[in-house]
Amino acid sequence: MSETTEHRSNYFMVFGILVAALAISLALAAVSTGPIVVAAIFAIATVKAYLVLTHFIHLNVEPRFIKVLVIGLLAVLTVLYIGLVPDIVWVFGRMEGA
Amino acid sequence: MTNSAIIEQPMETATELPNSRMAIWWFLASEVAIFGGLIVAYVLVRLHHPEWGEYASHTINAAGAINTMVLLTSSLAVVLAHQAVEEGKLEKASKLLLTTVAFGLVFLAIKAYEYTHELHAGFTPVTNLFWSFYYLMTGLHGLHVVGGMIAMIAVSRSVRRGEHSARVECVGMYWHLVDIVWIFLFPLLYLAS
C-alpha cells in the first residue's frame, strides 16, 4: 500500500472544494427553487460524490475492474430508473386522486 | 496476522488489490444497490407527486446543511487517519478515528434534534408518504452511521495496540460511502422543495 502513497491526493484541497461546493448549493437553494436550480444542485452533489469517490475512497488508484464495477452499478440503477418511469411517474391508467 | 507487524503488509494477491479492500469494494457496491434502489423509488414516486415540495419545505435546511458539513469534516478526519497509518503513526491514526466517531455523534445529535422537532410538529412516519420516505431513508442512513462508529471504535482500539492497521482504510472507505449517501439525501429530502 505504501508504494501508492505518492498517488494520494491533497486531502485538504479536496476538502476545501467540497465545502465550497456545499456553500454554492446552499446559496443556490436560497435563491430559488426552480427546476434549473434543482438540477444544478444535483449536479453539484454528483461532483461532490465523484470527488469523495475518487480522492477519499481512492478510486483513482484502483485497478480498472473496480472502475468497471462502479460504472456498471450506476448503469444498473439507471436501467431500473428508466424502466420504472412509465409505470411509477406517468402511471398508466391512473385514477383520479391516486 | 501477528502482533509484531507495525504496518501490515497485505498478503500477495492475484490482482495486487488486498483481499480486504477488494471485499470492501463489493460490500460498498451492495450498499449502493440498496440505497440506490431506495433513492430510485423515492425519486420516481416524488416525480409523480409534485405536491411533495410543500412537505419537503418543513425539513430543517440549516440542520441538514450543518450535518453535511459535519460528515464532510469527519470524512477528512478518517482519510487523514488512513494517511497516518501509511506513515506509521498508529497513535495519531487511532486518535483521528476517535475524532471521526465524535463527529458521528454530533451528526446523530443534530439528527435527533430534527426528529424531535418534526415529530412535535406532527410529522410522523405515517403522516404521508413523503415523511415515510424521509424517516426510512434518514433512519437507514443513521443506522449506517451508528454501525460505522462502532466499527471505528473497535478499529481504533486495535490500531492503538498495533494490530489490523489495514482495517483503518476499510472502515474509512465505508465511512466515505455513508458520506456520499448523505450528499445525495441532503438535496433530495431538504433542498428540493
Place this chain on the structure above:
Amino acid sequence: MSHGEPESFVRKYIFSVDHKVIAKQYMITGLFMALLGGFLAYALRSQLAWPGDSIVGLGVIAPHAYNSVVTLHGTIMVFWVAMPILVAGFGNLLVPLMVGAEDMAFPRLNMLSYWVFFLSTIVIIASFFVPGGAAGGGWTAYPPLSGTVHASGVNWGMNLWILAVALEFVAFLIGGINIITTGINMRVPGMSMWDLPLFVWEELIASIVFLLAVGPLIAGAVMLLLDRSFGTGFYAPSAGGDPLLFQHLFWFFGHPEVYVLLLPALGIMGEVLCAFSRKTIFGYRTIVWSVISAGLLSFVVWAHHQFVSGLDPRLAFPFSVTTILISVPFAVHLFAFIATLYKASIRFTVAMAFTLAMIALFMIGGVTGVINGSAAADIFIHDTYFVVAHFHYTLVPIVFFATFSGIYFWYPKLFGRLMNEGLGWVHFAGTFFFFNLTFIPQFALGLMGHHRRIANPQIFEFLRDGQGLQVLSTIGVIGLLAAQVPFVYNFFASMVRGKPAGRNPWEATTLEWATASPPPHGNFDEPQTAYRGPYVYSPPGEGPDWIPQFEPPAEALEPDTAISETAS
C-alpha cells in the same frame, strides 16, 4: 501451508471456518429443505389431483392453507434449496479448490454467512407454526395482498417470511462477497482470469449479478415490512403509493436471480462434460463472454414477468425484445456444450448422465420460454400452468439435475469416496422419467387455460376434462420423490461404504484433483501453480488423454495446448 487443524468436535464440524465443512453444511441444509419443499409439492399436487380429499401425511388442505403450501414450496425451493446448494454449497467447496487457495478469503465471515443462513432456515420453518399460518401471498409476495394483514388474514407468517428472506439475502451477500474476492484474488501463480475453470467464472458472474440485483429488493422488502407493521403506505394507492413499485423491484431482482441459479449449474455441467467427454471445452472464451453478456442482459428483461400486470402497454415491446435477445447468449452457451461432444470419447457415468439430461431438458424449458417472452402469446399463457411447466423445465434441471451431477462428480472431494454407480443409475432413470411425467401434462393443462394457484380446478367447467392429466402429473411427482430414496441412501451409505476414491478418480484436470480426497485442512500439501488452461483433455499427439492444470510441463514434450488464446 495450513494452519493448525482445530481439535474439538465443535470447532471442527459445527462452528467450523473450513470452507469444505461449510460447503457440506450448506449442501446438507439445502438437501434437507429440498425434502421439505418436495413434501409441499406432493401436498399441493395431491390437492389438485384429488381436491378436498385427505392427503396421506397431511390431512385435508383448506384453501388458505393451500396458498401457504404453494407460497412456501416456491420460496423454499428457490431460496433454501437452489441458493444454498448451487451458489453457496458448490461455490464454497469448489472456488477455493479450483483456484488453489487454502481456504476462502475470509473464513470467519464464511462461517458467519452459514449461520445467518441457518437462522433464516429456522425462521422460515417457524413460520409454519405461528397463529394465522404461513405466508400465503405467493413466492412473489405482491402487495397489497402481502402488504396488509386484513387482505390475506396472515399476520406473523408473512412477517417471518420477510424476515427469513432478508436474513437469507444477508447471508448470501456475505457469502457472495467472499466468493468474488476468493475467485478473483486468491488465484495461484500462473492462473490468469482466462485460465479459470468455467465453474469459477460462472460462480463469479452469478455472485456479482446477485449482489447488484438484490439491493433494490432489500429496499423494497423493508418498505413492505414497514407497510405491514407501521401502516406506512409505500404500496398503498390510497396513501399515494404504488403496488406496481414492488412488482418492479421484485422482478428486477427476480429475473437475474434465475441466472444466479442457472450459471453455477452450467459451470458444474461444463466441468463434468469435459471430464467425461475427454475433450476440451469448445470455445472457452466464447462461453465466458456469453455468460458475461447474459449477466448484463439479465438486468434489462425483468418486466416480461409483468406484461399483463397493469404495466404501461408500451413497455411490452422493448422488454419483449430484450427477452428474446437474452436467448442468444444462452443458445451460444448450450451450442458450445453440444459442440464439445463432437469427436469426443464419451464415458457414460451417472454424473455425465445427469449433465446430458440437464442439457436435453433445459432446452425444452428454454424454447418454451420464447412463447412466454412474446407479449402477445403471454396474454393467454401468463399465470397458467404453461408457465409453471416452463419454469420447472428450467429450474428442476438447474437445481436438481446439475446438483446431482455435481454431487456424483465431486463426492470424492466431499467424503473421500465414490458413490455407488448402480444405485446412481436407478436414481437417474427414476428422476428422468418421473420428472417428464410430472411436467409434460402441465404444458397441456396450461394450454387449456388452467391458471396458477387455484386449489381446486374442478370447479371450473373448462378444466374438468383435464382431471386425468392432473392425476398423471401427481403420480409423476410421487414417483419423482420416490426416485430420490436411492439417492438419499447412496449419499449417506457411500460415506462409509463407498469405494475409496484416491486423488483423481475421474482423471480430471482442474486443481481440486491435485489434492487428497477429501482435501485436508488447508487444502493442498504444497503450494500449487497453474501451468496451463483448465481443460487439456486429449491434447494432440500421443500420451495420456489429460494433462492437469497443476502438472509441471515436461520440457520439449509439451505440445502447444494452451486454451487461452494468445493476445490478439
Place this chain on the structure above:
Amino acid sequence: MLDFLPENISSFGGEIDGVITYIWRIILAWLVATEAVLVYLLVRYRRREGRRAAWLPATTWRAKAWILVPAVFVTICDIGIEARSAPVWDEVKLELPEPDLLIRVTGRQFVWTFTYAGPDGELDTADDFEAITDLYVPRDRVVRFQLESADVLHSFWVPVLRLKQDAVPGRSIPGWFEATADGRYEIACAELCGASHTAMRGRLTVQPPEIFDAWSSTMAEQQSL
C-alpha cells in the same frame, strides 16, 4: 399439443392463437433438431477402445462459427417471432377501437362486479347499472372495459376470449374485446388474491344484440327505480 387450447370466441383470439402456433412450430423445429444432434453425438462418439477425442478448443473464428452461426439463426428466428407478435399485442392492448358498450369491471375479494354505463354510454352517471358475477355482452359488438380493483390484485381472465389483464388498486386499466359466438362461458381470477382466490369465478354470457339490448334496458329501468 395445441389442440388443448380452449374454444375461441373473440375477434382477436385467432391472432393470439396464431402467434402461439407460429412460435410453437419454430421452437419445435429447433428443439427436435438440437435434441437430434445431441443424441446423434452421444451415440456416435461414445467411448471406444483406441479412439482418442479430438483437440478442438475453437480458438479461431472459423471454429467458433460452428456455434455462432446457429446463434445468428436463433437471432433471426427471434426477430421473426417479435415481428409476428408485436402487432398482435398492439392490437389487443394498445389500439383500443371505438366501443359500442362501456363496462367497468371491478375485482374485489372474491367477486367480480360489472358496472354498465347505461343508455348514456358514460360511467358514474345516474343511469349506470350493476351486475354481480354475471357479465352479459352482445355478440359482435366492441366492448370496452375499465378494469379496477377494490382491494388487492386480481386478474380478469376469460380463456375463451384469450383475455387476461391484472386489476390494480389505484388504477383503471382500459381494455376491450369483441365476442363472436353466443353462449355461456367462464371468467376466473388469475392472480392470487387471498384465501378464496379459487372460488372467484364469474360467468360470461354472450347474446344476440337484440336480446342484450332488451336485457340492458330492463336492468337500467329496474336499478334506477
